[in-house]
Structure formats: structure tokens, C-alpha cells
Amino acid sequence: MTLVIEILISLCLVTAGVFGLVGSYGLIKLKDTMQRLHAPTKATTVGVGGVLVASMLYFLLIKGSLSFHELMITLFLFLTAPVSAHFIAKTFIQAEVTEKDLPDPEQEFGWAVFDDAPSYPDDEGQDQNS
Known part of the structure; x- marks a missing residue:
């Protein structure tokens, strides 16, 4: 019986590791x-x-006690991660950000250059940077 339990726990850990690895790779490559x-x-x-x-x-199953803290962390994680991702996506869509507004990932330190900062008109149509 303990072999089945250990296989089940190992399967959960391997699945978690694979998803972590694929998620990290996706964050870099997408x-x-x-x-x-x-x-x-x-x-x-x-x-x-x-x-x-x-x-x-x-x-x-092995120690014979329920870990209430881990249950609460899991519930909190499963509830907050999709909601926060949804809010970030809605904000991105409402901001109407286009690909030309994003920094060039091929350019080294392109995100840190502030020499040619874009000017944005205020409510009356006047340029704020001039």
C-alpha cells in the first residue's frame, strides 16, 4: 500500500516540476x-x-495528520492566480497596447532607454512634455 502512495505523491511532484519548467520556458520564449x-x-x-x-x-497518508495550512494555501492559490491573470489581461486589452509600443526584445537594454520618451497629449490636446 505504501508503494502506491509513494507513486501517487511522486506523480504529483513530477507533474508540478514539469509544469514549472514548461511555464518558465514559456515565459522566456513566447x-x-x-x-x-x-x-x-x-x-x-x-x-x-x-x-x-x-x-x-x-x-x-504517511504521517496520519491533515495539514490545514497547506490546504488553505492551495485554495488561496487556486482562487487568486486565475483572477489576477484575468485582471492583468483585461488591463492590457483596455490599454490598447500594440506591438510597436512594446520594447524590442532583441535590443540589449532597450527597455531602460529614456532618451526619446514619447510625449502624450493631455485632456485639452496639449503636449505634456513640451
């Missing part, structure tokens, strides 16, 4: 901001959740 948002959300939800579920199973 091109669009909305795609980049999707990869780490799945990595945190399934990756960290898998580790917490494996730990809960270990303490429940």
Missing part, C-alpha cells in the same frame, strides 16, 4: 504579452499546487 501571461499562470497554479497537494497527501 513573443506576445498575452501568451507570456498564460505560461506562468499555469506554472504557478498547477506547479505549486501539485507540490502542495503532494505534501498534503504525504502528511495525510
Whole structure:
């Protein structure tokens, strides 16, 4: 019986590790901001959740005690990660950010250059930077 339990716990840990690895790789390699948002959300939800579920199973089935703290962390994670990702996506869509507004990922330190900062008109149409 303990072999089955250990296999189940190991399966949860391996699944969590795979999702964490794929989510990290997706964050680096995906091109669009909305795609980049999707990869780490799945990595945190399934990756960290898998580790917490494996730990809960270990303490429940091997040690014989229920870990209430890990249960609360898992519930909090499963509720907040998708909601926060949804809010970030809605903000990105409402800001109407286009690809030309984003920094060039090929340019070294392109995100830190402030010499040619764009000027934005205020409510009356006047330029704020001039």
C-alpha cells in the first residue's frame, strides 16, 4: 500500500516540476504579452499546487495528520492566480497596447532607454512634455 502512495505523491511532484519548467520556458520564449501571461499562470497554479497537494497527501497518508495550512494555501492559490491573470489581461486589452509600443526584445537594454520618451497629449490636446 505504501508503494502506491509513494507513486501517487511522486506523480504529483513530477507533474508540478514539469509544469514549472514548461511555464518558465514559456515565459522566456513566447513573443506576445498575452501568451507570456498564460505560461506562468499555469506554472504557478498547477506547479505549486501539485507540490502542495503532494505534501498534503504525504502528511495525510504517511504521517496520519491533515495539514490545514497547506490546504488553505492551495485554495488561496487556486482562487487568486486565475483572477489576477484575468485582471492583468483585461488591463492590457483596455490599454490598447500594440506591438510597436512594446520594447524590442532583441535590443540589449532597450527597455531602460529614456532618451526619446514619447510625449502624450493631455485632456485639452496639449503636449505634456513640451
